[in-house]
Amino acid sequence: MKTALRFGSLVLLLLLGLAYGQSSRDRSKDRETIIALEQEWLHAHDAATLDRILASDFVHVVPADLFLNKQQHIDWVVAHPEPKDRHTKFDKLSVRLYGDVGIVNGSVIATDENGEELDRTMFTDVFVFRGDRWQAVNAQENQVRPLGEQRH
Numbered sequence: 001m002k003t004a005l006r007f008g009s010l011v012l013l014l015l016l017g018l019a020y021g022q023s024s025r026d027r028s029k030d031r032e033t034i035i036a037l038e039q040e041w042l043h044a045h046d047a048a049t050l051d052r053i054l055a056s057d058f059v060h061v062v063p064a065d066l067f068l069n070k071q072q073h074i075d076w077v078v079a080h081p082e083p084k085d086r087h088t089k090f091d092k093l094s095v096r097l098y099g100d101v102g103i104v105n106g107s108v109i110a111t112d113e114n115g116e117e118l119d120r121t122m123f124t125d126v127f128v129f130r131g132d133r134w135q136a137v138n139a140q141e142n143q144v145r146p147l148g149e150q151r152h
Contacts, residue, residue, distance in 0.1 A: 055135035
């Protein structure tokens with residue numbers, strides 16, 4: 001009985017410590033960190049930066065009916081750099097935090113050198129706080145089509 005009581009007390013202290021650890025992080029700082037990672041990721045074209053931002057279990061869902069793992073995503077980005085006259089920026093960006101999970105919804109606009117819109121995508125990225133840092137574990141984009149446009 002004493003052993004069970006001690007074990008229960010230890011578990012309770014451990015859970016309280018974990019809860020305190022999560023609540024001791026500054027949510028506004030977490031949000032700023034995730035936004036900064038999104039900005040960096042949007043313009044990253046090198047393997048080292050992507051390796052740091054993406055978690056080892058990262059999955060990228062792409063419209064070609066594929067699930068890319070971290071290395072496949074990195075290889076694709078490095079092999080297909082954006083043209084110098086193509087510029088991307090966030091149009092909308094929303095971060096929601098749920099403890100150690102951050103969900104980012106937004107849209108990216110790509111423009112040419114004259115500022116003409118080339119395309120627009122909507123996305124959802126999921127970040128997880130592990131090992132004292134935020135990393136992306138999932139990404140998915142969908143190209144925006146004008147309302148009423150038929151899919152063939």
